[in-house]
Amino acid sequence: MAAKVLDGKKIAADYRANLAQEVEQLKAQGVTPNLTVILVGNDGASQSYVNNKKKSAEKIGMSSSIIHLDESTSEAALLDEIEKLNQDANVHGILVQVPLPKQIDETKVLEKIAPEKDVDGFNPINIGRLYAGVETYIPCTPLGIMEILKHADIDLEGKDVAVIGRSHIVGQPVAKLLTDANATVTLLHSRSKDMGDVLKRSDVIVSAVGKPGLVTKDVVKEGAVIVDVGNTVVDGKLTGDVVYDEVSEVASAITPVPGGVGPLTITMVLNNTLLAAKRAQK
Numbered sequence: 395m396a397a398k399v400l401d402g403k404k405i406a407a408d409y410r411a412n413l414a415q416e417v418e419q420l421k422a423q424g425v426t427p428n429l430t431v432i433l434v435g436n437d438g439a440s441q442s443y444v445n446n447k448k449k450s451a452e453k454i455g456m457s458s459s460i461i462h463l464d465e466s467t468s469e470a471a472l473l474d475e476i477e478k479l480n481q482d483a484n485v486h487g488i489l490v491q492v493p494l495p496k497q498i499d500e501t502k503v504l505e506k507i508a509p510e511k512d513v514d515g516f517n518p519i520n521i522g523r524l525y526a527g528v529e530t531y532i533p534c535t536p537l538g539i540m541e542i543l544k545h546a547d548i549d550l551e552g553k554d555v556a557v558i559g560r561s562h563i564v565g566q567p568v569a570k571l572l573t574d575a576n577a578t579v580t581l582l583h584s585r586s587k588d589m590g591d592v593l594k595r596s597d598v599i600v601s602a603v604g605k606p607g608l609v610t611k612d613v614v615k616e617g618a619v620i621v622d623v624g625n626t627v628v629d630g631k632l633t634g635d636v637v638y639d640e641v642s643e644v645a646s647a648i649t650p651v652p653g654g655v656g657p658l659t660i661t662m663v664l665n666n667t668l669l670a671a672k673r674a675q676k
């Protein structure tokens with residue numbers, strides 16, 4: 395039986411419709427949620443992501459600005475720019491697009507973003523708060539993955555879930571969220587032994603590596619749910635980690651690339667910006 399396609403675009407559109415209503419309510423109270431994105435340099439893909447975020451924010455009634463800095467911007471100048479946004483009461487969410495040019499230390503930048511405006515959840519303070527189980531901003535891709543799984547009609551309780559990839563922005567936090575949802579999580583990475591055996595017994599596989607062709611039909615259990623977080627450009631085409639055509643013959647549900655996790659990532663940036671605006675009111 396062919397897998398159910400988990401349509402990220404549709405799930406994202408429904409979610410954004412709810413966000414739009416909440417934005418409207420806040421605006422009635424005189425607060426317009428604002429997302430400000432800083433982009434350093436001229437990477438084409440980054441420019442298109444950033445424009446996408448601004449457009450999506452405006453579409454649900456938020457205000458959004460892009461601060462576009464030159465490729466040669468110094469670390470000090472970027473930190474100054476962030477400081478201004480930290481002080482600006484009209485800015486609720488700050489996002490600095492990564493990767494950054496090599497003269498800039500990414501950790502210093504992420505640490506500079508005020509934790510209460512850090513809608514990516516990349517500031518080490520917010521990462522720590524996530525693991526401590528206290529109020530924070532959950533990184534957008536992990537949050538989006540959990541939202542997609544909600545729509546896959548699977549109960550995670552006691553299920554075996556394999557997460558492939560141990561990044562700070564996807565693999566590790568999603569493993570934490572899945573554990574909180576009572577799944578038994580195995581975090582696999584480039585040094586893992588017997589990856590195929592673990593995958594083969596998993597009820598859910600989340601692949602967040604960026605390596606097309608990584609997940610093939612022969613390592614997927616009949617009826618498994620597959621979430622593909624890979625986004626690698628191959629011959630100008632966005633490509634996931636999963637060999638979609640063959641894996642969808644055995645999986646019960648699968649996310650496509652594009653049109654799967656990506657639209658939810660942007661949706662959760664908006665979600666966290668709304669949350670930041672609400673928290674600022676208190």
Ligand SMILES: Nc1nc(=O)c2c([nH]1)NC[C@@H]1CN(c3ccc(C(=O)N[C@@H](CCC(=O)O)C(=O)O)cc3)C=[N+]21
Nearest residue numbers: 489490491492493514632652653654655656657659660
């Ligand atoms: N500070 C920061 N925060 C981020 O969240 C962040 C970042 N930096 N740097 C780059 C990555 C990448 N990322 C994506 C978001 C949406 C799609 C997305 O919507 N993709 C569409 C397709 C878009 C297309 O066709 O180009 C899809 O999968 O359907 C992809 C990738 C966020 N990132």
